Amino acid sequence: MNDPRIDLPQGTLDLLILKTVALGPHHGWAISERIQQVSSDVLRVQQGSLYPALHRLERKGWIKAKWGSSENNRRAKYYELTAAGKKQLAAEEVSWKMLTAAVALILETS
């Protein structure tokens, strides 16, 4: 239990993916790397969850995919936020903030 990395709570991955692609089109690898780096290696995304999540979000119409060439000139599948995704992200951010604030409140009062 000394491992500082933690598993993502249910549903958080979607939020993180949406937030990441909101900054611009990313491919799956870049998304996973970025989440890991920005969270200073605390959050680690398993490929087994990342790709099904990406496909699920695409099906819901929150992100859309297109093929482009990567930094090292290879074909990669890029995901970007759609208008519906933008709304979803905003909504999820609000509810996440409310959730964490509420949880923090409870933890502090004890």
Add this chain to the structure above:
Amino acid sequence: MFSDLWYRLRVLVRRTASEDELDAELTFHFERQVEKNVRAGMAREEAIRQARIAFGGMTQIKEQCRYAWGTAFLDALTQDIGYGARLVARNPGFSTTALLTLMLGIGATTAIFSLVHAVLLRPLPYRDPQRLVEIYEDHGGTGVGLAYDFDTPGGYADFKRQTQIFDDVAAVDGGNEFSLLADGGEASTVMDESVTWNLFPMLGVNPLYGRLFTEQEDRPEHEHVVLLSYRLWRDRFGGDRRILGHDIRLDNRVVVEKYTVIGIMPAHFAFPEKNADIWIPRAFTQQQLDSHGEHYLMVFARLKDRVTLLRANSDLQVLADQARQLYPYERSLHKFFGERLQEAYTRDSRRGLLLLMTGVAFILLIACANLANLLLARSVARQREIGLRAALGASSNRLIRQLLTESALLGICGGVLGIGLAWISFGFLKRLIPPDLSSTISLSMDLDVLGFVLLVSVFSSVLFGLAPALRLSSSDLNTALREGARGSVGAQDNKLGAALVVGEIALSLLLLVGAGLLLKSFLRLRSVDPGFRSDHVLIMGHFVKSPPDNPREFRERIQIFDRMLANVRGLAGVKYAGFTSQLPLGWAGGRAGFFPEGAAPNPTLYGANNRVITPGYFEAMREPLIRGRFFDQGDGPDAPPAVIINQTMARTFWPNQDAVGKRLKFGGEGSLSPWCKIVGIVGDVHQVDLSLPPGPEIYFPHWQALGNYMTPHQLVVESEGDPMGLSDALRHAIRSVDPDQPTDDIFPLDDLIDADVAPHRVQTALIGSLSLLALVIASVGIYGVMAYMVSQRTQEMGVRIALGAQRRAVLVLVLSRGAKIVTLGVVVGISAAAALTRLMQSLLFEVRPADPSILVGVSSLFIVVALVACIVPAQRAASVDPVRALRAE
């Protein structure tokens, strides 16, 4: 939601591309991971190994992505359909039996449903047809149900004033035979429906060409315009539009008048009756609109929005109560009432159709029970396969889904075959459409019917597939794999199978009883003596002007009749000839109030049918003379008035006396009509219908019918040979006396009886064939269950025989098991029949619903058929070779 569906569809359509893309995406990720590892200083081999560990199972990720696509359900479905198709193809015997059974079950159901749909459910082709009603008078009083009597012009005017319930009210003075004269050519009889101008706008129909009536044309002296039916326009005017605006000459029995053709109605329009040829405006004088005496109108109305039929009828009841007080001729009025147009048209056929629908529903259930049994039997063979699938991790939901998909596959294939069968049956089923609707509606495979087929197919698939599917998927893995090896199942399955067969037997027995009752009543009806002989008789409709009141014209008329008759009787091959005002088996022939001499005064008058005839009529119809004499030359215009009555009349009014020589007169006791002497009594004929008993009847000689509104307009000829062979000679004989006489309405009298029993025949034939079908399917079911039981117990039989059991004892063992099932089924079926056939009462003629001979007959038939179905498996059981049976263990 929509984008989601779109996404799934896209994935489905570009399946391979999606798979390739997924592969490329994951490979890209994997390679970047390897590169990162290499950059971190790992050797290439180690980098790949670490990347694999980090990645986890590539196949699982792919599977989960596919799941995320939302197409997993469809994948499983395609897979299941594949399995199912393979199974169907691999067991041709099973598949053929199953598909044939389903085809018959679903086909029969679909055929009858399309009929019910066309007749009872599909709205009539008029604007907002649910609001259209027909209004009747009811003089029948309470008790025997409603009487549907015609309305009076006064009544029509009163209904028209009920603007609080009706948007519009229209009247039809229908079924008038006119003669359409042709300059130089042959005149023909046409059927006129005289209608108020607003009828067509009320129905919401438009002419094919030309225009409809205007309100101005609906006034006395302005009504000389005519609309033609499509059929008349095509046949008589060659479909030439130039007839519009031209005049045609119509003889309406009073005068010959010119009518201007203003429009042609569309091909399928026929209102209110199917044989309508022309429509002319029916203009009423104010005097007529105030009269409540003569009942000859059909009145149609459109209900106001938000006015229910119930509300309208209660307002009409108030009106009827007033009418009864106000008008002497409405004293017997019980009520006015409206009936929805669709119901008015289908009143007589509804019960028969619902009976047929019940019949096919039974067939479908029987077919499903049979299939469930087939599948149960087959499930034994499949227990290992299913056990294996379960052992390899298929969930029980997934297994049920697979098995139900297979059933649905069978069901839908059966449904497609059933559509074909139903399609073929349309030619025959057409005849069950009520005659007055036959030109307005047709049978077709429309979307509603196809939807119904789909529903029935899927519903029956679940019905016959669920039990076997549940049984299989819930069976214990261990026993499944073990028992499967020995190819046997527990006694439980057999019980379910036997219960299904008991149900099948009961249902088909119920159907057979119903069919038997209908058949018996049909035979009864056929054996009813109509009171006349129909063979070798030809009928020619004859066009006669309204009876003149003027004695001089009347005499001229009589002479024309007599000359025609003389001509006809002179033809070779003619035995007898005479005219009548009304043939039997049609219309009662007009009621007449009369008073028998010496009877007690009767405020409501004594009533009898009346017919006007010429000499020769009774002879041609071969109606027997019971007493007295027929009319002869002595009953001329100046002779003392003479009448002939029927037996019922003699029995009713002169019981235990000789009626010949007694006198009666038209009207009540105080009427000024002359006394008429009864000169003869003839046998009864069925005036209206074979199923209705004959009523009292008076015949008048045409020579003395001055002032009688009935005219003898049907020529009856008894021939020596084929009656229709005389038609040309007859036409010539008639036209040589009156060249303008239409002579196109000729038919053999046999047709009249056929028309009377035809609906019963078609219905009986249909229910009969349905019940035979049920019998066949049910006996296949019995055979299946017995054969299956024997095959399951081959070893047991072998052991019994090896231990010294007599083969006969084995035979009896199997037969007794079969007999038990059959007896149970028969008992259940008979009890159900005794309770349910009461609902058929109104369809039966002189047969009681619980007719013991039918119940006993049908049960015996069933037991014999069922035992035959058991004998083959029983013999197979008895002939088991013990050595082989035991070795097979």
